[in-house]
Amino acid sequence: MTGESGRAATAGERHRRRLRAVRVRATVIAVLAVASALVIGGTLLVQGLRAELSGDVRDAARGRAREVARVIEAGRGVPAPTVTDPDEEFLQVVDAAGRVVAASGNVRGQPALARLEPGRDASVKTPLDEDRFLVVAVGARDGDRDLVVLDGRTPAGVAEATGTVTRLLLIGSPALLLLAAGATWAAVGRALRRVARAEAARRRFVSDASHELRSPLAAVRQHTEVALAHPARADAGTLAATVHEEAVRMQRLVDDLLLLARADEGAPPAARRPVDLDDLVLAEARRLRASTGLRIDTTGVGAARVTGDEDALRRLVRNLGENAARYARARVAFTLTGAGESFVRLAVEDDGPGIPAADRRRVFERFVRLDESRTREAGGAGLGLAIVAEVAAAHGGKASVEDGARFVVTLPSGE
Known part of the structure; x- marks a missing residue:
């Protein structure tokens, strides 16, 4: 170092x-x-x-x-x-x-x-x-x-x-x-x-990305080296599962990095069309119910339509859901309002420890982990909320944190 x-x-x-x-x-x-x-x-x-x-x-x-x-x-x-x-x-x-x-x-x-x-x-x-x-x-x-x-x-x-x-x-x-x-x-x-700040951010981004990519590569190399050194004791199923898990993690990290790189380069937006945001929210809620033991509350989800890139908006909703599920004790609540209004408001709240007031702005920065002691499995690369902010901004909206553990995204209504 x-x-x-x-x-x-x-x-x-x-x-x-x-x-x-x-x-x-x-x-x-x-x-x-x-x-x-x-x-x-x-x-x-x-x-x-x-x-x-x-x-x-x-x-x-x-x-x-x-x-x-x-x-x-x-x-x-x-x-x-x-x-x-x-x-x-x-x-x-x-x-x-x-x-x-x-x-x-x-x-x-x-x-x-x-x-x-x-x-x-x-x-x-x-x-x-x-x-x-x-x-x-x-x-x-x-x-x-x-x-x-x-x-x-x-x-x-x-x-x-x-x-x-x-x-x-x-x-x-x-x-x-x-x-x-x-x-x-x-x-x-x-x-x-401004150029110097951007250059410093670019170098930090490259450094952090390199570090994040090194971790799964090191894990794959470690397990394969052990299997090569002790082939009689190697379990092919365990090795394949480990390599697959790390490959999935690398793929998602690379996808995140490419999305952020395109945003930095000002790439033209994908074709936009009317999207029923409530459908994306309810789909994410069903996924969380199936994959976690948490209680997922969608009683506050109402009909709301926006105009945008459906894949990017689905990514935004999923990142908010995964972030809430990661830190929730027992409950995650989705709220979606704004039908007939000029703006749509999506809120995702969990009953976890919440975000300290001093950290609520930098939580949307890239590679930011407020809990440095969390493991890779529990944490991630620290890009999920950065992507939420980028997607919201690309759609003319913004992302923020309210009252500790409530993440809010406002987007222009498509109605």
């Missing part, structure tokens, strides 16, 4: 390391995905904002240049244009030869700061600022002269706005990455804790 415990502990530690590695990888992948999304999204946001704000500056410059062009084309001559903010805007009116005809005060005396066709725009250097200005050109007709009105504006506001957004993204992104890492770490941890 020491070696098996050591191997189990080593396997458990390896499993924990694998789960931890999965958790780390999932968190790293999530952080990288969020970081990529932030980089791509942030870049698109800044570029979109820059394009939108630059468009606003361009539209404002074009609108002001058109106002000046309308004044010229109205025949009022070429006005001396003015600007609201000399540090951020300039105006020039240029003739076809590129000579400045009129200019705002902040660029008066300067040559044409851009050579553009009407309707075009460009980014140019100016003596007003180190930053480049966005200049738009609007055509105007002054008599027989073709003129171009140039309105230049600094895009400093665009740079400031996009710079602010970029700084906010740089500041907020690490916090978002930390939040994503923490959320992923916690979520994956919760998911893996």
Whole structure:
């Protein structure tokens, strides 16, 4: 047992390391995905904002240049244009030869700061600022002269706005990455804790199943080895009876294990049809009367129908009956009610010692024996009530223990 415990502990530690590695990888992948999304999204946001704000500056410059062009084309001559903010805007009116005809005060005396066709725009250097200005050109007709009105504006506001957004993204992104890492770490941890509990249950199930199967195999081997060692003293009938008994026990255990394995794998249910549950209960009562010396009370059994797998429901009723008969002193009582109701209630009660309140929930767990001192013949593998719970759950019901020795199963009615 020491070696098996050591191997189990080593396997458990390896499993924990694998789960931890999965958790780390999932968190790293999530952080990288969020970081990529932030980089791509942030870049698109800044570029979109820059394009939108630059468009606003361009539209404002074009609108002001058109106002000046309308004044010229109205025949009022070429006005001396003015600007609201000399540090951020300039105006020039240029003739076809590129000579400045009129200019705002902040660029008066300067040559044409851009050579553009009407309707075009460009980014140019100016003596007003180190930053480049966005200049738009609007055509105007002054008599027989073709003129171009140039309105230049600094895009400093665009740079400031996009710079602010970029700084906010740089500041907020690490916090978002930390939040994503923490959320992923916690979520994956919760998911893996469920996996770890399931893996521990699976290993325990396999270990318990192996132990239970070893017992009948050991008994068969022991009896056959004795018969081989002392053939003259061997009784063929006794040996055959022993082997048959242990083979039946193994077959039932294997059937139980397969049923529970299918339930764990979420196997699709068998074809379901209306089942008269009272017929199954009365049949089990007749079997117990014939095989035990107990008084079997069925006066509380009424008609009740459910929809389900008849074989599985018969197994449920038999397991409850055998469990009650195993611990009863003299009496087992079946009660079945619920005809015409939304739920059917099956109760099986014996006059045995009952289940302590602290053990009433775990009694439906697999391989649970509340009385560890009982023999194989009196006990079993500890799977009967687990199967009862699985079958009840598969049919939309539940199993529970009430008042010590009363086992109750509720199932949706099939009426």
